Amino acid sequence: MRLPVADRSAYTCYSETMTKHDPSVDPRDAIEIHPSDRVVVLTGAGISAESGLKTFRDSDGLWAGHRVETVATPEGWEADPELVWQFYSQRRRECRASCPNAAHYALAELEQEIGDRLFLCSQNVDDLHERSGSRNIVHMHGELFKSRCEANCGAPIIEDSNSYNSLAEIPRCACGARMRPHIVWFGEIPLEMTCIQREIDRCSILLVVGTSGAVYPAASFVHWARMRAGTPARTYYVGPEAPLNAVAFSRIILGKAGDKLPGLFRVL
Numbered sequence: 695m696r697l698p699v700a701d702r703s704a705y706t707c708y709s710e711t712m713t714k715h716d717p718s719v720d721p722r723d724a725i726e727i728h729p730s731d732r733v734v735v736l737t738g739a740g741i742s743a744e745s746g747l748k749t750f751r752d753s754d755g756l757w758a759g760h761r762v763e764t765v766a767t768p769e770g771w772e773a774d775p776e777l778v779w780q781f782y783s784q785r786r787r788e789c790r791a792s793c794p795n796a797a798h799y800a801l802a803e804l805e806q807e808i809g810d811r812l813f814l815c816s817q818n819v820d821d822l823h824e825r826s827g828s829r830n831i832v833h834m835h836g837e838l839f840k841s842r843c844e845a846n847c848g849a850p851i852i853e854d855s856n857s858y859n860s861l862a863e864i865p866r867c868a869c870g871a872r873m874r875p876h877i878v879w880f881g882e883i884p885l886e887m888t889c890i891q892r893e894i895d896r897c898s899i900l901l902v903v904g905t906s907g908a909v910y911p912a913a914s915f916v917h918w919a920r921m922r923a924g925t926p927a928r929t930y931y932v933g934p935e936a937p938l939n940a941v942a943f944s945r946i947i948l949g950k951a952g953d954k955l956p957g958l959f960r961v962l
């Protein structure tokens with residue numbers, strides 16, 4: 695079942711051509727999904743590349759001009775919160791200006807077809823999956839449009855799409871500490887790991903899309919899915935180049951996510 699057109703038109707950037715099957719998708723590449731299958735999808739920066747959001751390790755990538763340590767670690771935050779907020783404010787602006795692409799919509803449509811037998815785990819902090827209609831999703835590295843207390847005082851995480859460009863603009867929590875981006879920085883513990891582990895333990899298909907396989911624990915998910923007790927999951931990777939952990943996959947499907955995902959699933 696495809697998303698109702700009315701739902702799609704809520705997203706002004708939707709194009710009807712987005713879910714047309716790419717003739718380059720070989721029917722032999724189709725991933726068959728049986729009624730008993732449970733599917734876990736892990737996405738990385740590559741799935742948002744065709745939406746215009748740069749991936750992390752591109753030579754002209756997201757971190758260009760900034761060392762990772764200065765903008766994506768607790769130490770960087772301690773040293774220069776103004777720079778960190780300028781960096782994430784720019785990410786917010788870029789994300790707002792972008793739109794979901796055919797790959798995001800393909801996953802949202804799969805969720806419409808198989809319901810909660812699809813569990814989506816994204817390393818991305820953008821909201822393009824939600825804007826394409828995905829609902830059963832966790833963001834293991836946080837969310838760009840949320841902020842939280844730097845002191846973890848217990849105050850709730852807040853929705854926040856503002857830009858902060860100077861120290862004076864950075865909002866304070868009720869406890870007096872600064873608000874920081876709700877992003878999992880290097881050296882911090884990814885979110886929702888118990889839930890992710892449970893879903894991988896019970897899935898029969900793991901599909902990984904657009905991630906370099908360089909950052910753990912996400913790079914281990916394919917190993918968890920194959921080495922857990924019981925039948926190993928079928929494991930697929932979609933992206934223009936093989937990831938670092940390629941040997942662990944049953945099949946590598948080379949190509950852009952936006953070309954390969956529409957038409958990739960055959961729901962039985």
Ligand code: APR
Nearest residue numbers: 738739740743749750751817904905906909933934950951
């Ligand atoms: N379709 C699919 N994959 C693509 C596309 C595309 N159109 N374009 C690029 N890719 C692939 C690249 O081949 C690469 O393997 O996307 C991957 C992007 O890799 P990274 O930039 O390393 O991004 P990712 O793996 O998501 O990074 C993981 O690292 O920096 C941290 O927390 C950050 O979540 C991030 C994590």
